[in-house]
Amino acid sequence: MTTPINLNKARKAKARTEAEQRAKENRAKFGRTKSQKEIEAASAEKLAKLTEAHKRDLPDIKDS
Numbered sequence: 001m002t003t004p005i006n007l008n009k010a011r012k013a014k015a016r017t018e019a020e021q022r023a024k025e026n027r028a029k030f031g032r033t034k035s036q037k038e039i040e041a042a043s044a045e046k047l048a049k050l051t052e053a054h055k056r057d058l059p060d061i062k063d064s
Helices: 007-030 034-053
Strands: none
């Protein structure tokens, strides 16, 4: 026979582990300095410009 568990303690333990995981994700997402954010924004802007510059203009095909 299995040993009984306290469901309230199990629920709270699960909530603690989920909160810790969420905190870990938030630290990675929001835990950057202002200069790091500016560098990241500049590199994203540069990548967007580079991608836009390499797009080809396709001619419009009109049915006759």
